[in-house]
Structure formats: structure tokens, C-alpha cells
Amino acid sequence: MTKPLLTINDMSITFTSPDEADIEAVRQVDLTLTPGKTLALVGESGCGKSVTARAVLRLLDKNAKIPTGEILFDTGSGAVDIAKLKSDSLAMRALRGAEISMIFQEPMSSLSPVHTIGDQVDEIIILHDRLNKKQARERTVSLLDQVGVPGARDRANAYPFELSGGLRQRAMIAMALACTPKLLIADEPTTALDVTTQAQILDLLRQLQDDFGMAMLFITHDLGVVAEIADDIAVMYLGDVVEQGDVFDVFRAPKHPYTQALMNSVPRLMRKAERQRLTPIKGTVPSPKDRPVGCAFTSRCPHAFAPCPTVRPERTQIGADHVARCHLLTHVREEAMA
Template identity: 55%
Template structure:
């Protein structure tokens, strides 16, 4: 069942994306490790400001200046084709422009940001297909109709002439998915694509993405802060906090054997069914606030909010992401096997 032996479509190691501002250095992404596999969905979770979007934008080299990828590697492997380190590519060069849209597609929370308001849906899709494929306009139009039909847009031929503002939010999101998938990318990055939609539309869109993924074997990186969505669609999960991946593993490991105190806190914040009615209390939120990016704590980034933090240990060194159990990684001093051994030599059998 495990596919971990296969080369990931995308393998990110030590990725750092920083913003040099007059006020100081913002480490939006500060040492991210993760893999996205063929036919699988990696969900990236974490509170707002944890660097999820900047990490995703780094993969396409579309970080807005003064933000810049300053370190790390992003190995992208095409099916049957060689691999390329995206981190080493010129953000404005030919190579990354060919990868964007054709090999790796991205969809965003607000489709209006990626659809042009002044061009029809048909024109935008046709143009995108012509840009990446050597086919005639007529064939491109047929492919566009097919793509719109595929994402469940009724009467697609007529919709070619529609402008984005004439469509509902759910329909616009479908157009964006059609656009992203028109070139059959090896990987799709979806940054909170359903957050602005109602529950029913969200469920339809998720279902649609899963069907298309099953058909094409595309790898998906799905960014969300909704753990309900994670439970539904993830094969693997990466938990981010202050620009770092603090835990990653299979969806089962993350939900049933969470290791990092931050993951535990995130899981505890999920509203329990009916709990609000029975207790009248508000939903549990994680204690404290995410530190301002210019005031990163020393030591473990989570130590200032961690209920288990040990003074003199957690506020000193930043823990490395280590394999705590097979294919399950965590960055926590207290979960580090070496630390456990030194504290409990008898229990650890030393």
C-alpha cells in the first residue's frame, strides 16, 4: 500500500523564503521539508501566518519581492522525464515559466484573482491551452468545452462567452479548476480553494478534484486550515508553524498518533459535534497568539505557547525535524528519542 519508495513528484528540503524589510527580516518560510507523491494528496495545515501560502508560491517561484527563496532545494520529477531543482531556477526564466501552468498548476482561494475580469472564460482557457500546446485554435476551443464540461459546468459551449463576474462563486472556482487542469499537470497546488464557498459547493469541488486526481494520477498539495477537509482528502499531512514543518506523516499518524504539541493543540481545537449546544461555550482556540514574524521566539518556535515547554531546553535550541516513528516526522525536543532516553534511562531500556 505504501508508495514511499517511489520518487516523489516534488521533494522540498530546507526551503527558506525570506523578506528583507526595513523593519527587519521576515522568515516567512524557514526550513521546510516535505514530499508530494504521484496520485496522492498532501494536506498542509497550520494557523494563518504559518507560511503555507509563501511555501506554495515558492514552489512556483512566484513570491512577491522583496520576498525571495534564499535556501533549500525543490526537486521536481516529471513522469518519465528528468528532474529539476526549482529552487535553482531564475524566477523570470524560461524554464520555470514552462513548468508553471503546464507541469504544476495552482488554484487560489479567490478565483477572481487568477481570472481576468475583462476576458471571457472561453478566451482565457483557449489562450492557456494554446500557450502550452501545439494545436490549432479550433482544437483548443474543443478542448476548452471538454474541460468545462468535465468540471460540471452546464451548457459549456454557451459559457465560453461568459465573463467571470457573470458566474457564481462555485462556478468561478470550477472554471479555475478547469483552467488549472486543462494542461494535465503532474501536480496541482490548491491554496485554500474552497474556503470562500458554502459547504455543499465545497463538497462538490472536493469530490470533483478527487475524481480528476484518480483519473490522471496527479499529485496534489492542498493547503487548508480546515481539519475536517484534511480528514476527508489527505493521504499525508504536513503541519506548519512559523515557517517550519513541525510534524508530517500519514493522515492516520497525524490524527491518531499526533506527536507534536502544536498538532495536539490543533486537533483539540476541532469543534466536537454538538459540543457548542451542550456547553454553551465557544469553540476551543489554541492558547495565545501566533508570535509576530519579526519577533520569532528563540528555540522551538512553538515554545511560547506550548503547554509542555521545558525552560532551558525548549527556549534554547530549535529542534530538528526527526523521524520519530517510521515515515512519521516531528520537530520537538521532548519527543526526540535521545531526549527520552536521557531522561528515563530505565524505561528506555538503557
């Protein structure tokens, strides 16, 4: 068994609202990432995917806290509990960018508009690897060339607004890989791109992962992308991981009603005579303020029954690496044993 690189145990994240009440955005999440593997975190907007990822880098808002759980990261010389580190501590700054990097969702708002692409990549290299300006620029040009930026040396002197969306995203990837991190977090890195550029970026990420042997936490709501790039999948709903496991097992036999609903809402190619209407998920994701006491999916689940609104379901083991939180699984198992 490969030793886990990142292990999240029983992690919850709360935000303090203006009325000083704590709102639970993420509830008792358990995730594991191993070197060289990709874990996809999927779900609708507002389900807690980005908040979970930002907690790993301690980039949460000032009114956020991690009241329970641990985020264990293997540095090679021992495990560090990131949940106990302050966001501005020297220990956290040493990890951020060097050991753990992130590709943010929208490069135009994540890159500085008043600094060139080269200067922004140079800064990370100088900070973590202690190279001089000339050495850092040579590595920057090499990285930009490696991620497929044409005319890398000239592009290094360009500002973000002078580049296309695809080139800005490639520059963000180069910045994230500047110090060869062990863990790369990609927060919907292809959402704003056309399908051709999206395919190129996914191929690039797979190739770079093979080259560097890094683990990747890939956040998306596109199940087609998940099928193409992920080894494992965790499905989130309203801050809960409702189902997780090997991507093929989950896609072949989804057990949680929310995962099933996501799969059923994906458009499919059909002959004209076979065409059917899409099956959308009725309703919307509730606000964390209105979180049900029991199963988070209760208000939208077509199979909800007596215990769902009031009792949170336990994790049920379905296969060796496949688990789900659903009262239906427990109910069916109890009936089979009766």
C-alpha cells in the same frame, strides 16, 4: 517505492524588509510528494503555507528569495531544481501551467475580469500545446464540462462576474487542468464556498486526481477537509514544519503540542448532556520579525520548558512515516533510556 515527483529539501524563504533586514518566513522545510497522492499543508493563517506553495511555482514577491535548500521536480527526463530557476525564465515558464498548476484561493481576484472564462483557459492551451484557437476552444468546452459547469459552451463566453462562486472555482480548476499537469497545488480552494459546493469540489478533485494520476499539494486550515482528501499531512507553524506523516497516524496520535491544540479546537458533535466549550489556542501567531530562537511554538505552548525558547528542536522519528520537532519527545526518550 514510487519515485517522488516533488522533493523539497531544507528550503528557507526570506523577505527583505524596508530597513533592508532579512525576515525569515519559512525555515528549513522538507516535503515530499508522490504521484497520485495528496499532501495536506495545514496551520493557522500566517504560518507560511501559501508562501511555501508559491515558491514551487516561483511566484514569490520581488523582495523574496530562497537562500538555502532545493526544490527538486521530476520532469520525466531528470530532476530540475526549481529553486535555482528565475521566475521569468523560459524553463520556469515551461513548467508553470503545463507540469505544475495552481488553484488560487480566491477565484474572483485571480481571474481576469475583462476576459471571458473561455479566453482565459484557451490562452494556456494555446501557449503550452500549440493548438489553434478553434482546437483550444473545443478542449476548453470539454474541460468545463468535465469539471461540472452546466452549459459549458455558453459559459465559456461568460465573464467571471456572471458566474457564481462555485462555478468560478470550477472554472479555475478547469484552467489548472488544461494541460494535464503532474502536480496540482490547491490553495484553500473551498474556503469561500458553502458546505454543499465544498463537498462537490472535493469530490471533483478526487475524481480528477484518479483520472489524471497527478500529485496534489492541498493547503487548508480545515482539518475536516484534510481527513477527507489527504494521504499525508504536514503541520506548519510560523514557517516551521512541526509535525508530518501519514494522515491517519498524525490524527490518531498527534505528538507536537501545536498539532494537539489544533485537534482539540475542532468542534465535535455531542449529546446535549456532553456538550463542552471549545478549547481555543491561546494567543496569536507571532510576527516572523519576532520569531523565537528555539521552538516557534514556545510562546503559546502549555508544555514549554527550559530549552524551548533558546534551542530549536531536532526532527524526532516517531514511526516509519511520522516525524515531529519537539523537545518533549527528546526529553521523554532520554528519561526512558536513563
